[in-house]
Amino acid sequence: MRTAQAGKKPIEVAPRERILEAARQLFYSRGIRNVSVDEIAAAAETNKMTLYRHFESRDLLIAEYLKTLGEKVVAMHQELERAHPGDSFGQLRAWIELVSSKLGSAEDRGCPMANAAVEIPEKDHPARAVIEQYKTRQRERLIRLCRESGFVEPERMADELFLLFEGACINIQSVGNCGPGCRFKEMAFRLLDGHSRHPVRS
Secondary structure (H helix, E strand, C coil): CCCCCCCCCCCECCHHHHHHHHHHHHEEECCHHHHCCCHHHHCCCCHHHHHHHHCCCCCHHHHHHHHHHHHHHHCCCCCHHHCCCCHHHHHHHHHHHHHHHCCEEEECCCCCCHHHHHCCCHHHHHHHHHHHHHHHHHHHHHHHHHHCCCCCHHHHHHHHHHHHHHHHHHHHHHHHCCCCCHHHHHHHHHHHHHEEEEECCC
């Protein structure tokens, strides 16, 4: 896998990054349990020996794949912070706008972390710690934004938003855009409007 710009020599992508990108595409589109190491190596234009040199086991590759997804979400939140500096309520509304725009898109197969949690029930699997940490941090971030936005009950507000989003992901994955999940944006903004906030200090 190489990327090239017009009139320029193709840029070599390191084997480890090719493997992770191949794993990301295959795991998300087909499910973790349905993809073999051989298929990942072939898609990454490498071999199993190279794959195992970078990742000691398939389980550790799965965990690393999920870590990279978490890092992309962190980067997304940082973009929202830059777009709305010092405005937690603006960041909260922008997050709702952004995630709702992705729900139900052609390539959307639900939350990859939630999908992985269903496929990997073993508590001692290295990916479980990644999933649990990711979900915990997502909730904590929503609580922080709700608190900084002045909501009287920030944890309640955050939990309702968090569960609404989780439910929307699963509903859209189950029945598509004909179910209530497609109304996530509308319902999320109603939640924001329906919860009390402390008066803004002038």
